Amino acid sequence: MRTLLTRAATSARRHGVAALIPLVILGLVVVVVTYRQPAAPSSVSMQVVPLTFDGPGAANEFPQASPDGRFIVFQRSEKPTISTSLSGKTIYTFKEDSDWDVYRMRIDGSERVRLTDSPKVEDEPTYSPDGSMIAYRVVRNGSSDLFLMDPDGGNKRPLVADPNTEEKTPAFSPDGRRVIFYGNRAATADWNLFTVDVASRKVQQLTSGLHQDKHPQITPDGGEVIFHSDRSGVQVPLGARGKRTDTMTIFSLSLDSGQIRPLLVDDGENLQDSRHSFVSHDGRFIVYHAQTFGKDRQHPGTYRRLREDIYLMTRDGRRRINLTEHDPRLFKHPSWSADGRGIFCVFDDKAHVNVWNVGYIDVTSALQQLN
Numbered sequence: 001m002r003t004l005l006t007r008a009a010t011s012a013r014r015h016g017v018a019a020l021i022p023l024v025i026l027g028l029v030v031v032v033v034t035y036r037q038p039a040a041p042s043s044v045s046m047q048v049v050p051l052t053f054d055g056p057g058a059a060n061e062f063p064q065a066s067p068d069g070r071f072i073v074f075q076r077s078e079k080p081t082i083s084t085s086l087s088g089k090t091i092y093t094f095k096e097d098s099d100w101d102v103y104r105m106r107i108d109g110s111e112r113v114r115l116t117d118s119p120k121v122e123d124e125p126t127y128s129p130d131g132s133m134i135a136y137r138v139v140r141n142g143s144s145d146l147f148l149m150d151p152d153g154g155n156k157r158p159l160v161a162d163p164n165t166e167e168k169t170p171a172f173s174p175d176g177r178r179v180i181f182y183g184n185r186a187a188t189a190d191w192n193l194f195t196v197d198v199a200s201r202k203v204q205q206l207t208s209g210l211h212q213d214k215h216p217q218i219t220p221d222g223g224e225v226i227f228h229s230d231r232s233g234v235q236v237p238l239g240a241r242g243k244r245t246d247t248m249t250i251f252s253l254s255l256d257s258g259q260i261r262p263l264l265v266d267d268g269e270n271l272q273d274s275r276h277s278f279v280s281h282d283g284r285f286i287v288y289h290a291q292t293f294g295k296d297r298q299h300p301g302t303y304r305r306l307r308e309d310i311y312l313m314t315r316d317g318r319r320r321i322n323l324t325e326h327d328p329r330l331f332k333h334p335s336w337s338a339d340g341r342g343i344f345c346v347f348d349d350k351a352h353v354n355v356w357n358v359g360y361i362d363v364t365s366a367l368q369q370l371n
Contacts, residue, residue, distance in 0.1 A: 046323045046366070048331075048347060048359040051109030059356045060103075061346050062124055062333050066151070067131040069107060069338030073115070074358060075123035076103045102136050104151075109358065115153030124169055127151075128176045133198075135159065135170040135179050146170050146181060146196070160196050160203060167194070169276075171217045180206075180225065182214045193227060193253070206253065207260075214248065215276050218255075219315075220283040225253040228274055228288075232262060249274050250288065250317065263317035276333050279315070281340045285370065287312050287323075287363075289332040289345070310334045310345055312366050321366050332356075341367075 051072070052060050063074040077100045100123040105112040116122040121139035128135070131151060138147050146160040146167045159179060160167050167183040178195045185194070185205075193206040193216045206225065207213045216227040228248040250263040263286075264274060277288035292307045308330040313320030323343070324331045330348040337344060342362045349355035 046327075046361050046363070048324070048327060048329075048345075048361055050347075050357055050359050051105075051344075052112075052357040054355065054357055055349070056355060059354065060358050061356055062335075063344040063346065063358045064126055064335045065107065065338045065344060066127050067129060067338055071104050071151075072107060072109075072344060072358065073102060073104050073125040073127060073134060075100050075125060076114075077101070102134070102153075104153075113153075115149065116156075122147075126171055128172045129174060130176055133172075133176075135172065137168060137170065144168060146179065148198070159198065159201060169215050173218050174220050174222050180216045180218055182216060182227070193225065212248065213251075216253075217277065217279055219279050220281060223255055225255065226263075226277055226279055226286060227251055227253065228277065231260070250277055250286070263315075264313075274311075278335045280336055284315055285312060285367065286315055286317075287334045287336065287343055289334055308332055310343065310361070312343075312363060312370065314370055319370055321369060323361055323363065323366060 054060065058076065058078050060074055060076050063072050065072050099119070100121045101114055101118075102116045102122050102125045103112055103114050115125075115134070116136070121137075121144075123137055123139075125134050125136040127133070133148050134151060135146060135148055138145050141163060143163050144166045145158060145162065147156055148159050149156040159170075160181070160183075162185075165183060165185040167181050170179045170181045172179055173195070177199070178197055180193065180195045182191050183194050184191050190210050191212050191214055192208055193213050194203055195206060196203045206216075212230040214228050216225050218225055227250075229251050230248055231251060232247070232249050251260055252263055253260050274288050274290040277286050279286055287310065289308065289310045292309065307325075309322050309324045310331045311320050311322055324347075327347075329350055331345050334343045334345040336342075337360070341364050342360055344358060344360055346356040347359050349357065
């Protein structure tokens with residue numbers, strides 16, 4: 001990864017800147033547990049090395065390194081909706097139905113190649129454990145499906161394709177035989193977790209009920225699913241009108257017992273809405289990004305978004321570190337480098353609203369602090 005840092009620094013100067021256990025669980029029982037308050041997060045000063053240098057009108061999201069550490073696959077859009085804020089600042093909005101495509105670049109940000117190119121939305125790419133496949137999402141005619149393709153963009157084929165359902169954020173099981181995702185398969189506002197067998201394309205439901213279960217990942221030992229959900233029941237009243245929205249936090253689902261338990265709990269002062277977690281290759285740590293909501297002094301009893309940061313925590317949720325607390329920018333979509341020493345993520349351009357670039361954070365010192 002030292003080579004990556006050297007190459008990226010040169011580029012910055014140039015620009016001016018285990019098998020899945022079979023399940024037959026269709027109605028999991030949520031086991032009532034005591035909510036343990038995690039320790040307040042520590043913070044460290046982390047350097048973010050930019051790998052892309054896009055300006056107004058472009059966004060790069062969901063970066064993920066190939067298992068051999070040579071490439072990064074990510075989604076990109078160059079067709080925003082442009083508006084102006086009350087302060088006169090230009091806002092670039094990349095909606096879900098914008099023209100997103102899947103791209104690949106070398107680990108240092110060079111040699112960007114487009115892997116998909118169609119009028120449809122194609123996004124949320126992820127590598128299989130052996131690097132032989134990329135799973136991704138295709139949005140068309142109001143529904144989203146899951147597809148597979150080869151690492152060079154060839155041999156595109158459907159994995160889960162149903163015009164009446166939606167599937168999102170695919171992730172492979174440790175053995176590569178299944179893909180886990182969250183979906184809406186009952187035409188309701190609720191989201192649950194599913195797996196699909198890559199060979200047979202048979203879909204199996206893991207959670208059910210009136211919940212927002214999202215962004216699942218199977219742990220490297222194949223024993224648990226780490227996911228985000230509104231099961232805590234904590235809501236945040238936002239802005240002058242005080243409209244309430246559910247907050248998402250991190251939960252663990254045991255694939256042996258079906259037990260669901262929380263890993264994080266909000267402290268009631270600065271509420272967090274956590275998203276997009278990734279478990280480290282050795283299964284000991286979880287990286288995720290979270291929006292932090294603080295009490296709004298102008299509108300008592302309501303909250304406003306303060307920050308969007310990347311956190312690193314132990315798998316049991318007892319200790320965590322805010323990796324980006326000392327950086328004024330917003331951060332999201334973290335994932336692990338192939339060697340487990342760093343995090344790829346996206347960060348915003350403070351000069352332009354909603355312009356996102358890919359960056360790399362060396363977390364060696366943070367991992368040592370959590371050990």
